[in-house]
Amino acid sequence: MRRALRRLFADRLARLGMLVILAFLVCAAFAPYIAPRDPLDQDLRATLAPPGPAHRLGTDLLGRDVLSRLIHGARISLLTGIMVVGTAVTIGSTLGSMAGYFGGRLDDLLSRATDVVLAFPGTILAMAIAGMLGPGLFNAMMALAVTGWPSYFRVMRGQVLALKERDFVEAARAAGASDFTIIFRHIIPNCLSPIVVMATLGMGGIILAAAGLSFLGLGAQPPTPEWGAMLNEARPFLLRAPHLSIYPGVAIMLVVLGFNVLGDGLRDVLDPRSREQRCAQ
Amino acid sequence: MLKFMVRRLAVAIVTVWLATLLVFLLLAFVPGDPVVAMLIDVSGAAPTQEEIDALRAQLGFDRPTYIRYFMWLSRVLRGDLGESLITGLPVSRMIAAALPATMELAFSSMFIAIIIAFPLGILSATRRNSPVDFASRIVSLIGLCMPGFWLALLLMLVFAVNLGWLPVFGRGELRHLILPAITLGTGMAALSARLIRSSMLEVLQEDFIRTARAKGLSENVVVWVHALKCAMIPVVTILGLQMGFALGGSAIVETVFAWPGMGRMMVNAIFARDFVVVQAATLMFAAIITAANTLVDISYAYLDPRIRC
Numbered sequence: 001m002r003r004a005l006r007r008l009f010a011d012r013l014a015r016l017g018m019l020v021i022l023a024f025l026v027c028a029a030f031a032p033y034i035a036p037r038d039p040l041d042q043d044l045r046a047t048l049a050p051p052g053p054a055h056r057l058g059t060d061l062l063g064r065d066v067l068s069r070l071i072h073g074a075r076i077s078l079l080t081g082i083m084v085v086g087t088a089v090t091i092g093s094t095l096g097s098m099a100g101y102f103g104g105r106l107d108d109l110l111s112r113a114t115d116v117v118l119a120f121p122g123t124i125l126a127m128a129i130a131g132m133l134g135p136g137l138f139n140a141m142m143a144l145a146v147t148g149w150p151s152y153f154r155v156m157r158g159q160v161l162a163l164k165e166r167d168f169v170e171a172a173r174a175a176g177a178s179d180f181t182i183i184f185r186h187i188i189p190n191c192l193s194p195i196v197v198m199a200t201l202g203m204g205g206i207i208l209a210a211a212g213l214s215f216l217g218l219g220a221q222p223p224t225p226e227w228g229a230m231l232n233e234a235r236p237f238l239l240r241a242p243h244l245s246i247y248p249g250v251a252i253m254l255v256v257l258g259f260n261v262l263g264d265g266l267r268d269v270l271d272p273r274s275r276e277q278r279c280a281q
Numbered sequence: 282m283l284k285f286m287v288r289r290l291a292v293a294i295v296t297v298w299l300a301t302l303l304v305f306l307l308l309a310f311v312p313g314d315p316v317v318a319m320l321i322d323v324s325g326a327a328p329t330q331e332e333i334d335a336l337r338a339q340l341g342f343d344r345p346t347y348i349r350y351f352m353w354l355s356r357v358l359r360g361d362l363g364e365s366l367i368t369g370l371p372v373s374r375m376i377a378a379a380l381p382a383t384m385e386l387a388f389s390s391m392f393i394a395i396i397i398a399f400p401l402g403i404l405s406a407t408r409r410n411s412p413v414d415f416a417s418r419i420v421s422l423i424g425l426c427m428p429g430f431w432l433a434l435l436l437m438l439v440f441a442v443n444l445g446w447l448p449v450f451g452r453g454e455l456r457h458l459i460l461p462a463i464t465l466g467t468g469m470a471a472l473s474a475r476l477i478r479s480s481m482l483e484v485l486q487e488d489f490i491r492t493a494r495a496k497g498l499s500e501n502v503v504v505w506v507h508a509l510k511c512a513m514i515p516v517v518t519i520l521g522l523q524m525g526f527a528l529g530g531s532a533i534v535e536t537v538f539a540w541p542g543m544g545r546m547m548v549n550a551i552f553a554r555d556f557v558v559v560q561a562a563t564l565m566f567a568a569i570i571t572a573a574n575t576l577v578d579i580s581y582a583y584l585d586p587r588i589r590c
Contacts, residue, residue: 116299119574120567121529124547125303128563131551132310208428212533215430216548231431235537238434239442249431256426 004269014265020258028074035068039225048241058243060233062223066244069225070251076226077255080141080210081203087145088206089199092152097183097191099153100160111157114150122147123209130218137226140219144206155198159191193270201263204256211252227252285582293575300567301357304560305350311556316342319366319554362561367553372561375546380565382452383542386461386535387527393466394473394523401470402477406485407504417474424471429530433464433537450539461538465530469523476522480515484508514584521577525570 008014027034036056043063051058057066099107117125126143133139163169164187172186211228213219220226222233227248234244308315316337320328336342341349356363362372405417440460441449448457484490485508493503531544539545543562550558 112299115296116303119296119300119571120303120563121525121570123529123532124544124563124566127532127547127551128304128307128559129310131559132307132556134312204426208426211428212430215428216533216536218551228428228430231428231434235434238438242438242442245431245434245438249428249434252428252431253423253426256428257422260422260426 007269008265011265011268013261014269017258017260017262017265020254021262024074024078024255024258027071028078031072031075035065035071037065037068039064039069039072040223041065041068048237048244050241051243057247058241060230060241060244061237064223066230066247069230070227070247072225073227073230073248073251074255076137076220076224077207077211077252080137080144081207081259084141084144084148084206084210085199085202088148088202089152089195091145092149093156093188093195095149096153096156097160097188100157101164101179101183101187107157110153114153117147117150120147123212126209126213127216127218130213135218135221137214137220137224140210140213143213144209148202148206151202152195152198155194156191159194160187163187163190197263197267197270200259200266204259204263207259208252208256282582286579289575289578289582293571296571297568300571301354301564302350304564304567305353307560307563308556315556316340319556321554357564362564363557365550365558366555367550367558372558375558376543376561376565379541379543379546382540383528383531383535383544385458386465386531386540386542387524389458389462390465390469390527391520391523393462394469397466397470398473398477398519401474403481403504403509405474405478406481407500409482418478421471421474424467425475427467429464429468430533430537432467433460433534436460436464437537450537452540457538457540461534461540464537465527465534468530469526472526473519473523476515476519477512481508481512484512487511514581517577517580517584521573524573528566528569 041064043059045063046055046059047061047063049055049059049063055065055067057070059065060069095110099110126140126147129143129146130140133142160183169182169186172182177186210219211226211231214226214228215232217229217232220229222229230248231245234241234248237244311318316333317328320332320336334343341352344352353363360373362376364371365375368375401417401421405414408414437449437460440447447460451457485504489511490503490508493507494500498507528544531542532548533544534540535542535545536548543565547559547562550556550562
């Protein structure tokens with residue numbers, strides 16, 4: 001574990017990813033202290049103001065400070081990512097390990113269920129579910145979790161199938177451990193590496209998808225300072241206030257980039273197969 | 282081969298059938314009574330009991346769920362996807378009108394993705410760790426992380442608003458297609474370039490490449506003839522992935538550029554609470570993806586005989 005961490009820190013790109021994520025985490029945690037103004041404070045005398053000394057990144061239609069809204073937006077995006085990925089990982093890996101361990105009818109049933117979810121283009125199914133539930137950030141998060149768990153299920157199931165015949169599992173069983181103990185104490189801790197990699201990469205994907213739903217009007221609702229929703233509100237003012245359309249996109253891209261780069265780095269460190277490949281090359 | 286195709290088709294049919302179940306169950310996500318929810322948002326006022334009963338009977342809500350499912354399924358199988366709750370038009374006609382626009386956009390963005398991704402991926406792999414490789418990897422990473430709707434706004438800002446070269450939205454001439462296709466194609470190109478790079482790197486490790494080099498063949502012949510031929514096999518998979526990407530991204534891109542396709546139709550239907558259209562469009566998307574994946578698997582088996590067993 002310590003060796004893996006040291007190798008991760010040696011990877012320049014992964015370090016960059018960690019730095020970016022850390023910066024956004026700090027913004028999210030201390031948003032009220034860092035942001036120059038309240039994100040909802042309107043100043044109707046300074047609407048659609050371009051970036052300047054009073055408002056570093058300008059103001060929007062209601063004279064709200066764009067920089068403050070971006071900083072507070074980090075809270076929403078990161079929280080959405082963590083909640084959705086957390087739920088998807090929990091559901092996916094619990095069901096996946098059960099399917100892999102018990103096999104039989106349970107496995108068939110769950111595997112078919114994942115096939116069905118994966119038969120839809122991800123965004124479309126999430127949109128349909130979020131639409132049925134009604135617009136709102138929480139509903140968008142639910143929709144993304146419902147469409148997100150099957151990929152974790154598949155990986156976990158594969159891992160468990162490979163592990164359950166190994167000697168240490170046999171030994172645990174011989175020692176009289178229950179199925180529950182075997183799954184949660186012996187098997188799951190041993191197949192976490194690929195899940196950690198996937199979850200890191202998944203954070204980027206979910207933040208992107210959540211911003212997309214908000215952009216369409218299905219996620220966070222005004223006046224919430226959510227990056228996708230901010231871009232949606234900026235659309236009518238593309239000509240008059242182009243700055244509104246630029247900064248939220250930069251924020252989304254940077255945070256997604258951070259998670260992707262870190263995920264790639266983690267994969268190189270944790271996945272033995274890709275490590276061998278790297279040595280071979 | 283024939284046996285493989287038959288089996289693959291059977292899997293596809295089962296998948297689509299299961300997809301109908303999920304699409305049918307979508308209504309369960311509607312909070313409260315879906316029939317009331319549909320009526321409230323159509324007229325704006327609270328519906329009367331007669332209205333509720335009428336729609337309930339029309340949609341079969343007065344019967345048990347499983348009977349309603351089979352009624353719905355048998356209509357879907359006959360090509361009858363129901364009528365829009367808003368316009369009253371048959372949904373199959375609405376889809377027939379919107380599908381060509383979506384496919385036009387999907388194929389042109391796939392084309393753009395391919396002409397960008399191939400040179401990028403191959404150059405990157407053959408000049409591994411060179412500045413070219415580094416630059417192309419950075420470009421594809423950025424392409425992958427850039428939200429499509431943001432790229433759309435930026436392209437609009439530069440090419441439509443500032444330079445005035447291309448129309449801001451709508452469909453009609455080829456000029457209308459350029460910006461939406463680039464928006465959708467960029468993300469796909471980024472994803473594909475990464476896959477092509479890694480698949481090419483893997484092939485370049487193989488023994489037959491070493492043999493080809495040892496024979497004294499020029500590096501160009503080795504890369505473009507020997508390696509590329511082998512690295513092509515995963516490309517069909519990439520095409521399948523791209524189709525999924527194109528359809529998944531269509532909702533946002535079509536909405537931004539007012540492109541009259543299925544994605545935009547679905548977004549509009551969601552906001553109008555036109556659940557019949559939402560269900561039909563979702564099912565249609567799943568059917569197209571399943572068809573594309575089946576085609577990919579079959580052509581994969583055709584290209585690589587080891588898979589057919």
